Amino acid sequence: MKVLVPVKRVVDYNVKVRVKSDGTGVDIANVKMSMNPFDEIAVEEAVRLKEKGVVTEIIAVSCGVTQCQETLRTAMAIGADRAILVESADELQPLAVAKLLKALVDKEQPGLIILGKQAIDDDCNQTGQMLAALAGLPQGAFASKVEVVDGKLQVTREIDGGSETLALSLPAVITTDLRLNEPRYVTLPNIMKAKKKPLEVFKPADLGVDVSSRIKTLSVTEPPKRGAGIKVPDVATLVAKLKNEAKVI
Amino acid sequence: MAVLVIAEHDNAHIKGATLNTVTAALACGGDVHVLVAGHNAGAAAAAAAQIAGVAKVLHADAEGLGHGLAENVAAQVLALAPSYSHLLFPATAAGKNVSPRVAALLDVGQISDATKVVSADTFERPIYAGNAIATVQSSDAVKVITVRTTGFDAAAATGGSAAVESVAAVAASPSSSYLGSEIAKNDRPELTAAKIIVSGGRAMGSSEKFNEVLTPLADKLGAALGASRAAVDAGYAPNDWQVGQTGKIVAPSLYIAAGISGAIQHLAGMKDSKVIVAINKDPEAPIFSVADYGLEADLFVAVPELVAAL
Numbered sequence: 024m025k026v027l028v029p030v031k032r033v034v035d036y037n038v039k040v041r042v043k044s045d046g047t048g049v050d051i052a053n054v055k056m057s058m059n060p061f062d063e064i065a066v067e068e069a070v071r072l073k074e075k076g077v078v079t080e081i082i083a084v085s086c087g088v089t090q091c092q093e094t095l096r097t098a099m100a101i102g103a104d105r106a107i108l109v110e111s112a113d114e115l116q117p118l119a120v121a122k123l124l125k126a127l128v129d130k131e132q133p134g135l136i137i138l139g140k141q142a143i144d145d146d147c148n149q150t151g152q153m154l155a156a157l158a159g160l161p162q163g164a165f166a167s168k169v170e171v172v173d174g175k176l177q178v179t180r181e182i183d184g185g186s187e188t189l190a191l192s193l194p195a196v197i198t199t200d201l202r203l204n205e206p207r208y209v210t211l212p213n214i215m216k217a218k219k220k221p222l223e224v225f226k227p228a229d230l231g232v233d234v235s236s237r238i239k240t241l242s243v244t245e246p247p248k249r250g251a252g253i254k255v256p257d258v259a260t261l262v263a264k265l266k267n268e269a270k271v272i
Numbered sequence: 273m274a275v276l277v278i279a280e281h282d283n284a285h286i287k288g289a290t291l292n293t294v295t296a297a298l299a300c301g302g303d304v305h306v307l308v309a310g311h312n313a314g315a316a317a318a319a320a321a322q323i324a325g326v327a328k329v330l331h332a333d334a335e336g337l338g339h340g341l342a343e344n345v346a347a348q349v350l351a352l353a354p355s356y357s358h359l360l361f362p363a364t365a366a367g368k369n370v371s372p373r374v375a376a377l378l379d380v381g382q383i384s385d386a387t388k389v390v391s392a393d394t395f396e397r398p399i400y401a402g403n404a405i406a407t408v409q410s411s412d413a414v415k416v417i418t419v420r421t422t423g424f425d426a427a428a429a430t431g432g433s434a435a436v437e438s439v440a441a442v443a444a445s446p447s448s449s450y451l452g453s454e455i456a457k458n459d460r461p462e463l464t465a466a467k468i469i470v471s472g473g474r475a476m477g478s479s480e481k482f483n484e485v486l487t488p489l490a491d492k493l494g495a496a497l498g499a500s501r502a503a504v505d506a507g508y509a510p511n512d513w514q515v516g517q518t519g520k521i522v523a524p525s526l527y528i529a530a531g532i533s534g535a536i537q538h539l540a541g542m543k544d545s546k547v548i549v550a551i552n553k554d555p556e557a558p559i560f561s562v563a564d565y566g567l568e569a570d571l572f573v574a575v576p577e578l579v580a581a582l
Contacts, residue, residue: 039536040400049404117372118381143517146399147384152342152372161448162342164369167511177451182365183464183520184512187453189341192446201501201518202511237381241394241407249543252564258577261549261567269547269564271468271526272493272582 024077024134024193026069028103029084029124030062032094033144046242058094061139063101064199067206068169069137070102077171078135080104084127086120088112092222099217100209106222111234117145119227119234121153126230128158133194135176140165140198151198163189163197273357274303274327278349278370280362281308281316283338286323288465289362291426294323296419298427299389300358303327306434309348309441311338317436324428329436336444339453340366343445346373351442353378353414357392363418363521364464371418380412385521387423401517401540421464422523422544456510463513466496468526471515471542474502475531475553475571482508485572486530488579498522498542500532516541530571534559551575 034040035055043050058066072078083098085091086109095106109123128136136158141148155162163169163178167186170177176191181200191197209217227234255261265272275297280287290306297304304325308317309332317331330352336344349370353359359374361367363385375382387405388396394409395417463469470490476482482503490497499509501516515522517540527545532538534550534557542548543562550563551571560566567574 034400036537040403042404049400116381118376118379121376141518144400145384146401146517147382148368149372149375149382149384152369153376153382155342156346156373156376161445162369162373164342165365180365181511182453184458185453185455186511187339188451190449190451192448195447202505237410237412238383239409239411241409243399243404243406246398246402246405246543249548249562249564252548252560252562252566254560254566254568258567258569258574258581261565262578262581264565265526265547265549269526271547 025080025082025131026072026078027082027084027128027131027133027136028065028069028098029138029150030066030094030098031059031139031142032056032085032087032091033059033142036060036143042243042245046244048240048243056090058097059139059142061141061199061201063206064201064203065137065139066098066101066103067204068199071204073102082107082131082133084109084124086111086115086123095222096217097209099220100213101207105220108222108224109227109230110224111227113234114236115234116236116238117147117149117153118237119232120150121157122232123227123230123234124154125157126232128154135194136196138196138198140200151196155196158196161191161195163191163195165200166197167200167202169197169203274305274355275300275358275360276352276356277304277306278359278361278367279306279308279316279320280364280366281310281313283310283313284315286316286319288426288462289364289421290320291323291429292421292424293360293362293419294325294427295424296386296389297358297360298325301392302357305330307332307349307352309337309345311335321434321436322430322432324431326432326434329434330439331436332439332441334441334444337441339450341445341448341450342369342373343448344442345370346377347442347445349374350377352439356414358415358417361418363420367418371416375416378414378416380414380416381410383408383410383415383417385420386417387420401536402543403536420521422521456512460490461494461496463496463498463520464522466524468493468495469498469522469524470495470528470530471498471500471532472503472509472530473500473532474506476503476508479508485575489528489575492579492582500538529559529563530575532559533557534562
């Protein structure tokens with residue numbers, strides 16, 4: 024079975040982003056970029072399924088600017104066999120990405136598509152579900168455990184209040200929760216090997232997809248600042264403040 | 273045109289998140305209808321009809337809708353979508369699962385985690401773990417939106433008298449089936465609806481310590497228990513207690529963070545709390561930058577003292 028793993032290049036999760044003073048967006052010039060953490064988990068899961076013999080080939084895909092090639096090289100250093108970049112300088116919203124991925128699903132016919140549950144920049148949590156809808160496939164969102172049992176995919180999902188298990192017919196789309204696995208570190212020899220793995224580049228037009236934005240960002244602002252708090256010397260003062268000043272207990 | 277709210281329910285009761293979503297729907301303009309799709313969910317539909325501000329309840333009942341499978345619920349919403357200008361889901365695990373599927377089938381963009389309705393086509397939503405607020409405008413004919421429940425007050429659960437109308441249930445998809453679930457038993461208030469939350473981090477050291485130290489405080493305050501990702505990953509607390517960008521988003525009146533450093537991802541889940549109290553040994557911990565009241569102390573000493581003082 025072939026697996027398709029979409030990965031996104033995002034601002035590194037440790038970076039505290041700053042809103043641009045003109046309100047057009049956040050300042051990401053000269054900021055460290057990395058693979059979206061949920062996507063690392065997706066690649067790791069694909070590699071583990073390959074190590075178990077369930078999967079034969081892993082294709083990493085990224086949609087975006089030329090520099091996304093670095094993200095794809097990282098995916099190949101973790102263990103993806105080859106990569107596809109859909110290159111576009113335009114802003115790509117989840118619906119556009121889902122359409123691009125749908126075109127690649129038609130082309131590559133994977134048995135499984137594993138995405139991260141959300142990207143930590145736009146915090147949308149949409150692309151996997153949208154891809155499943157467009158491709159007419161069942162979905163297992165927020166997966167914390169994935170197994171192939173009797174030709175069906177058994178997915179345990181993190182839900183509010185606990186977890187639930189579904190059986191999906193293959194092909195299927197799953198999105199990863201943080202608890203699915205612990206991604207491995209890439210080693211230097213694997214980084215060197217990844218440089219030799221094939222990387223194809225397409226344009227959205229090659230795939231016949233219109234990537235125009237449906238949702239326009241009018242402005243981006245700083246969230247309201249919290250007023251400066253105080254340090255209290257002891258528990259008694261804390262209780263007094265909570266009772267008399269904040270009146271919350 | 274009317275606005276459709278897709279109710280979150282357990283077939284017997286309407287969940288609290290639905291009430292906040294109704295408030296957001298009323299802000300969009302037009303009549304507010306509520307869809308209750310489930311199996312033997314008559315009680316939930318009757319409860320939805322009591323919500324103040326709701327004009328009509330649509331009740332779709334079929335076995336395939338019983339467990340909220342995305343494939344079936346999305347098809348059900350799609351069948352009703354032509355009559356509506358807005359489709360609103362609570363931004364819960366269930367809403368986030370189904371909503372993008374509906375949007376893609378309608379070929380429209382989706383707005384996630386709306387925190388404010390500016391006008392019928394313009395909304396505010398947080399991005400970058402809540403470090404920026406984007407104002408976005410949808411040009412699509414139908415607006416598909418998930419609503420961050422902490423951004424809106426809950427509509428009154430009683431006082432309404434909407435008519436309940438049965439609608440034809442769609443056929444169940446054969447591609448997905450429900451096998452079972454494990455729901456944590458919990459006598460405490462639900463985390464996302466709690467007025468007070470007591471939350472622990474990595475400094476708790478073990479699940480025994482976590483329970484031993486924080487449970488008495490939560491009991492005393494009638495609070496829900498929460499945890500940071502570090503505490504959850506270390507196995508000190510169950511997954512569904514996690515507060516943060518990737519866990520629950522909460523905004524209680526009082527949030528007590530014990531032994532939590534305050535990483536960006538954790539703050540994303542709780543910084544809209546009315547009053548934040550931080551108890552931490554490390555004076556440099558970032559949690560102190562958002563705390564209204566900070567206590568620099570060993571939590572194993574301070575928390576029991578706090579319990580005694582309440």
